[in-house]
Structures are given as C-alpha cells and as structure tokens.
Amino acid sequence: MKRAAIGIRMHSGWGALVAVANSDGAVEVLERRRVAVTTPGTPGANQPYHFAKKLELAEAEKFLGDSFAASKRLALAAIRDVVGELRDRQNRVIGSAVQAARCRLWQKSWHHTR
Secondary structure, X not given: OEEEEEEEEEOOOEEEEEEEEEEOOEEXXXXXXXXXXXXXXXOOOOOHHHHHOOOOHHHHHHHHHHHHHHXXXXXXXXXXXXXXXXXXXXXXXXXXXXXXXXXXXHHHHHHHHO
C-alpha cells in the first residue's frame, strides 16, 4: 500500500481537496475534488456569521448551531468517502492538513523571492 496524505484549502461553503503520495521520489496526485461543507440552497449557509447578524439572538444561536452541525456532517462524510476510495485503490492515508485561512506572510515572502 502507498502512504498518502490529504490536504484541504477551505473556502466559503466548500473546500478544495487534494490527496498525494510519494511515488519514486516524486509527488503523485491521487485525487483532486471540491467538497461541499454546506447544504446547497440553504439561505446564509456559505456565510453563516454574516447571515446570523440580522437575526434575533436565539434565532442566530440556533442557526449557527445548525450550520455547524451540517458542515461537520458533510465534511466528515467527504473525508470518509475519500479515505475509503483511496484505500480501495491501495493507498493508506497517514496524514492530513487543513488550510483554513490565507497565509499572507508566506505569500508576501514568496512574492519577494521570485
């Protein structure tokens, strides 16, 4: 079995997922896909805190709790699916990383070194 790693870059309501492995010293991309972490068509789902600002406190708390639960359920299902598909193709996931926000310091230093 090849050892694989999963990386995800989160956006508003979705994430860009990539799974990679080391193949004879080179990075092999095993999988690339977009994963939804909000329910399509749900008002305010992609920007829940902005949406909740307009609600009364109790309603906002319920909306944010429901949004969190839905996102968690969808994210876990997406990861479970990818790990299972990779396993079926003889890959074992041994690590992962999630980039939740833009890395401005890295981007700034990278632009200066080009």
